[in-house]
Amino acid sequence: MKPILELKNISKNFPGIKALDQVSFSIIPGEVHMLLGENGAGKSTLMKILCGAYQADAGELYYQGEQIEIHSPSDAKKFGIAVIFQEFSLVPYLNIAQNIFLGREFSGWIPGTIDHSKMHAEARRLLDSLSVEYDTYTLVHTLGVAQQQMVEIAKALSQNAKILVMDEPTAALSDRETTLLFEMIHKLKAQGVAIVYISHRMAEVFSMGDRISVLRDGQYVGSADPQKTTPDELVQMMVGRTVDMVYQKNFISKPGAIALRVENLCSSNGIRDIHLEVRCGEIVGLAGLVGSGRTEVARAIFGADPVTSGRVEVFGNNRVGEPFHSVELGLSLIPENRKSEGLALIRTVEENIVLAGLKKLFPSNWIRLSRSEQVANDLITRLRIATPSGKRPALVLSGGNQQKIVIGKWLSTESKIFIFDEPTRGIDVGSKSEIFSLIYKLVQDGAAVLLISSELSEIVRVCDRVYVMREGTISGELSGDLINEANVLKLGMADV
Amino acid sequence: MSNMHILSKNLGYRNYFQRIPGVAMMLLVGMIFFGILSKDFLSVSNLTNIGLQSSILLLISLPMTLVIMTEGIDMSIGALLTLCGVVMAYTLSVTHSLPIAICLAMCCGLLIGLINGSIIVYWKVPPFVVTLGTLGICQSLALVVTDGQSITDVGEIVQLAYNGKVGGVAIPLIFSVIAYFVTYFLLYQTRFGIYVCAIGGNRESLNLAGVRTNFYHLAVYAFSGLMAGVASILLTARMSAGHPTAAIGMEFDAIAAVVVGGTSFEKGNGWLLGTLLGVLTVGVLRNGLNLLGVPSSVQVASIGLLVLVALLIDSMKMKS
Numbered sequence: 001m002k003p004i005l006e007l008k009n010i011s012k013n014f015p016g017i018k019a020l021d022q023v024s025f026s027i028i029p030g031e032v033h034m035l036l037g038e039n040g041a042g043k044s045t046l047m048k049i050l051c052g053a054y055q056a057d058a059g060e061l062y063y064q065g066e067q068i069e070i071h072s073p074s075d076a077k078k079f080g081i082a083v084i085f086q087e088f089s090l091v092p093y094l095n096i097a098q099n100i101f102l103g104r105e106f107s108g109w110i111p112g113t114i115d116h117s118k119m120h121a122e123a124r125r126l127l128d129s130l131s132v133e134y135d136t137y138t139l140v141h142t143l144g145v146a147q148q149q150m151v152e153i154a155k156a157l158s159q160n161a162k163i164l165v166m167d168e169p170t171a172a173l174s175d176r177e178t179t180l181l182f183e184m185i186h187k188l189k190a191q192g193v194a195i196v197y198i199s200h201r202m203a204e205v206f207s208m209g210d211r212i213s214v215l216r217d218g219q220y221v222g223s224a225d226p227q228k229t230t231p232d233e234l235v236q237m238m239v240g241r242t243v244d245m246v247y248q249k250n251f252i253s254k255p256g257a258i259a260l261r262v263e264n265l266c267s268s269n270g271i272r273d274i275h276l277e278v279r280c281g282e283i284v285g286l287a288g289l290v291g292s293g294r295t296e297v298a299r300a301i302f303g304a305d306p307v308t309s310g311r312v313e314v315f316g317n318n319r320v321g322e323p324f325h326s327v328e329l330g331l332s333l334i335p336e337n338r339k340s341e342g343l344a345l346i347r348t349v350e351e352n353i354v355l356a357g358l359k360k361l362f363p364s365n366w367i368r369l370s371r372s373e374q375v376a377n378d379l380i381t382r383l384r385i386a387t388p389s390g391k392r393p394a395l396v397l398s399g400g401n402q403q404k405i406v407i408g409k410w411l412s413t414e415s416k417i418f419i420f421d422e423p424t425r426g427i428d429v430g431s432k433s434e435i436f437s438l439i440y441k442l443v444q445d446g447a448a449v450l451l452i453s454s455e456l457s458e459i460v461r462v463c464d465r466v467y468v469m470r471e472g473t474i475s476g477e478l479s480g481d482l483i484n485e486a487n488v489l490k491l492g493m494a495d496v
Numbered sequence: 497m498s499n500m501h502i503l504s505k506n507l508g509y510r511n512y513f514q515r516i517p518g519v520a521m522m523l524l525v526g527m528i529f530f531g532i533l534s535k536d537f538l539s540v541s542n543l544t545n546i547g548l549q550s551s552i553l554l555l556i557s558l559p560m561t562l563v564i565m566t567e568g569i570d571m572s573i574g575a576l577l578t579l580c581g582v583v584m585a586y587t588l589s590v591t592h593s594l595p596i597a598i599c600l601a602m603c604c605g606l607l608i609g610l611i612n613g614s615i616i617v618y619w620k621v622p623p624f625v626v627t628l629g630t631l632g633i634c635q636s637l638a639l640v641v642t643d644g645q646s647i648t649d650v651g652e653i654v655q656l657a658y659n660g661k662v663g664g665v666a667i668p669l670i671f672s673v674i675a676y677f678v679t680y681f682l683l684y685q686t687r688f689g690i691y692v693c694a695i696g697g698n699r700e701s702l703n704l705a706g707v708r709t710n711f712y713h714l715a716v717y718a719f720s721g722l723m724a725g726v727a728s729i730l731l732t733a734r735m736s737a738g739h740p741t742a743a744i745g746m747e748f749d750a751i752a753a754v755v756v757g758g759t760s761f762e763k764g765n766g767w768l769l770g771t772l773l774g775v776l777t778v779g780v781l782r783n784g785l786n787l788l789g790v791p792s793s794v795q796v797a798s799i800g801l802l803v804l805v806a807l808l809i810d811s812m813k814m815k816s
Contacts, residue, residue, distance in 0.1 A: 104705070
């Protein structure tokens with residue numbers, strides 16, 4: 001059958017990163033095309049190009065054989081491309097019909113008014129065609145995630161979508177809801193809708209996919225037929241082979257006493273039964289897919305989220321309560337979101353870098369500016385933060401330098417345990433390697449490091465031991481020679 | 497999948513407490529409370545009086561509901577109401593023409609509303625800051641126009657707008673009913689209403705749907721200003737004067753009425769009937785306390801208390 005949409009040699013660059021590099025890809029009506037790749041492989045960039053949120057730097061798009069260009073979301077709609085992101089585009093306090101036809105309401109006889117009955121009848125017809133029974137007057141915020149997903153699908157269909165792109169649609173669904181979604185997908189296939197389906201779950205890749213394509217580091221690796229391939233082969237395609245000098249480690253870790261021990265930890269944000277320990281002088285990785293609960297573990301250990309059961313021991317002391325207590329015990333967290341959680345962006349580099357250490361520096365609560373400036377400037381030199389002066393606001397610095405400030409914050413508290421949550425996200429290669437040499441230095445000085453990262457190559461090259469998370473709990477531990485990308489990926493993906 | 501439907505029905509039958517909105521409960525409790533303490537309270541003339549007194553508050557609380565639904569706020573509305581009243585009284589004293597005075601008062605309201613909206617929408621300044629700024633400006637302008645004195649030379653005819661009756665119904669009540677239904681129509685029967693809800697609920701998706709979001713967002717503030725102009729007619733009529741501090745702090749009552757009525761500051765969750773009930777609750781409270789001889793300085797505290805109790809009831813309902 002002829003493809004409805006073809007992408008040829010699509011490239012997209014962001015400063016310092018080739019997000020997509022000459023990707024070619026085609027979609028055939030009535031097929032479910034599975035799209036696989038590690039975090040950061042370029043899947044979401046590709047989706048955004050399809051829906052018109054981004055524009056490709058190079059390459060061509062063909063719609064039913066004719067070359068087209070997509071400049072805006074409304075262009076994408078014109079060609080019947082609808083994208084359902086993981087974060088929904090619904091308005092919580094409007095009802096189902098109003099959401100389906102948002103921006104395309106049926107007019108009543110007075111200009112500007114709405115023909116409610118027609119809108120609800122039309123919505124009813126759409127929902128019926130999907131065999132969904134909800135009342136079209138139901139407010140969307142009262143619906144469950146799966147039901148909202150159905151509304152999204154109905155919304156896409158109401159725009160006569162011929163190409164439906166879904167980003168991990170089952171990530172938030174229960175088994176029963178997943179079954180329902182799959183039934184729906186079968187129906188859409190039968191109606192000739194082409195579906196691009198992004199997934200991390202091997203079982204559904206094989207049960208639902210008609211064709212599988214794999215992306216890696218922004219490049220198209222290849223396609224596979226689900227009948228003929230195996231999960232291992234796919235993992236191999238996703239991991240590939242790239243050698244990276246960034247993580248060059250020229251010392252051997254000498255793990256010492258246990259610094260951090262976590263037992264049976266459960267928290268209100270969905271993680272359960274977390275057991276882990278980190279020794280002085282070692283780097284322990286916490287791997288897993290985005291959304292598997294890694295950040296939540298970090299926050300629970302640090303006391304930023306309430307712990308419902310289990311315990312966290314820091315050098316044998318039981319940690320209870322708030323982050324305040326964690327810092328007293330020598331624990332520190334370098335959060336994933338440096339801009340919102342790590343920095344006071346409009347304050348100066350100096351002010352940011354001494355923020356966490358003020359209590360240690362000035363136990364009497366009186367701040368001597370000269371002393372704090374001196375400490376800040378020592379850290380700026382030590383971390384080689386590129387700023388013309390310590391008086392510049394943190395927001396003008398590059399991502400890598402901002403990250404160094406966040407790390408510097410904890411150096412002045414004399415922390416002994418560091419939890420790094422995605423320390424190199426959105427950072428150029430040069431700063432990456434500097435940040436790792438910093439981490440190595442900490443470890444050689446006897447600190448304990450827990451490193452959360454989505455980049456497998458990072459985890460594999462840097463860590464002495466690795467815990468892998470899946471769906472809110474730890475699915476396995478790897479050490480020594482067993483730490484390789486394929487093993488980490490296998491433990492991280494469900495149903496392999 | 498239809499079991500969710502059944503579920504909500506079951507809840508309803510099992511728990512009446514859940515179904516009655518906090519504001520209705522408070523209005524009822526307030527009526528009973530003051531009815532017992534003061535025998536004048538439940539008389540027809542006093543209840544009509546509450547309606548009259550609440551009309552101005554209702555006229556500015558209705559647009560406030562829409563503004564809050566867009567996750568914004570209009571702090572300037574009390575000062576703007578004052579300014580419009582002063583403009584109206586001043587025009588009357590100069591021209592002695594009621595139509596021109598009404599027209600200018602409404603233009604003044606609309607203009608300030610458009611200024612508020614433009615700065616908020618196009619320069620992306622937070623609504624609180626912008627309207628706090630215009631609050632100060634309007635207040636000051638009102639003092640400048642009047643030179644700090646009341647303008648009493650407004651003629652006799654204007655009083656009719658507050659004291660007059662059409663077909664046996666007091667004119668402020670007619671204003672209230674029309675304003676309520678116009679706002680109701682805008683909110684629930686037009687595109688504008690859906691977009692108001694969507695601006696607060698998910699602005700990004702509204703943009704992606706190809707809607708001119710900025711235009712509708714601006715219109716909300718323009719509507720708010722215009723309604724302040726309309727309300728100023730009643731205000732001037734009631735006092736038969738233009739006073740430079742007439743409606744100082746009225747935004748407090750309006751925001752309280754909206755919040756008590758169950759409109760939330762997040763996600764475009766609003767309820768217009770709730771605002772009507774909220775306005776009446778505030779009116780009952782003020783009137784009842786007046787009858788009991790409670791000084792007005794204490795009344796402000798009681799409205800603050802009302803807001804807290806309303807939110808408490810709603811959060812208790814969430815838990816139960």
